[in-house]
């Protein structure tokens with residue numbers, strides 16, 4: 439894991455370059471194909487994702503963005519009709535078609551969804567439960583970890599006086615930050631975010647977006663977003679997904695600056711100009 443960046447004095451684009459000066463593959467995807475019940479949803483996707491950077495996955499509805507994310511922590515295993523072939527290497531380790539400990543994998547590769555999904559328990563228990571489940575039996579240490587992670591997501595001051603209130607009583611944005619806290623608690627290396635702001639109002643969305651941007655350097659972040667302005671603001675790299683002959687694939691991948699300012703593919707150019715998709 440790289441050191442986090444103290445980039446408070448830099449402008450956004452310079453900030454990103456300071457944190458992600460070189461491309462170092464953390465996730466290597468080669469010829470990945472995903473089908474449901476024999477119908478191809480994603481066709482031969484090859485894409486490397488750089489460590490410690492934010493990579494945005496963009497593209498129109500139905501082109502396989504969520505299917506792609508779900509192969510990166512084998513969440514796709516939970517869909518019995520889903521067949522995955524090709525190769526996904528996480529820090530060099532192949533995860534497609536391998537016998538491996540999925541709890542360990544998902545601890546390393548955390549995931550956040552569009553709709554916040556806290557457990558129907560108290561705010562405190564949403565964090566204490568996973569810590570106990572993963573063997574942290576020292577109560578004092580658990581409490582320290584809970585305060586630390588709630589502070590990390592900017593929630594501590596907002597909830598410290600009602601830690602035992604139901605998590606479902608929090609606002610949508612607070613619930614999403616709690617879910618992020620729950621994911622961070624287990625010290626993942628990689629975070630997969632599937633449209634994490636799209637169910638939130640603009641103010642809550644901005645808070646969560648800033649939080650995601652602050653993860654750069656410490657975590658490898660892959661975020662699916664329909665919000666191109668958001669991708670432009672926070673992503674270091676962007677992968678453009680598109681349906682070709684009825685199945686999704688990557689049509690262009692590069693640094694956010696290049697992809698937004700001078701896209702090579704005319705479809706990408708039209709999509710980011712708002713003309714297609």
Ligand SMILES: Nc1ncnc2c1ncn2[C@@H]1O[C@H](COP(=O)(O)OP(=O)(O)OP(=O)(O)O)[C@@H](O)[C@H]1O
Nearest residue numbers: 474479498499500501502503504505506517519686
């Ligand atoms: N569980 C499933 N069973 C059958 N088909 C599925 C399943 N999940 C996804 N698909 C199909 O796979 C294709 C890609 O879907 P996916 O949800 O990955 O797209 P997406 O890019 O995330 O779309 P959106 O932007 O709307 O979330 C679609 O045709 C979809 O209908």
Ligand SMILES: [Mg+2]
Nearest residue numbers: 503504505632
């Ligand atoms: Mg999706």
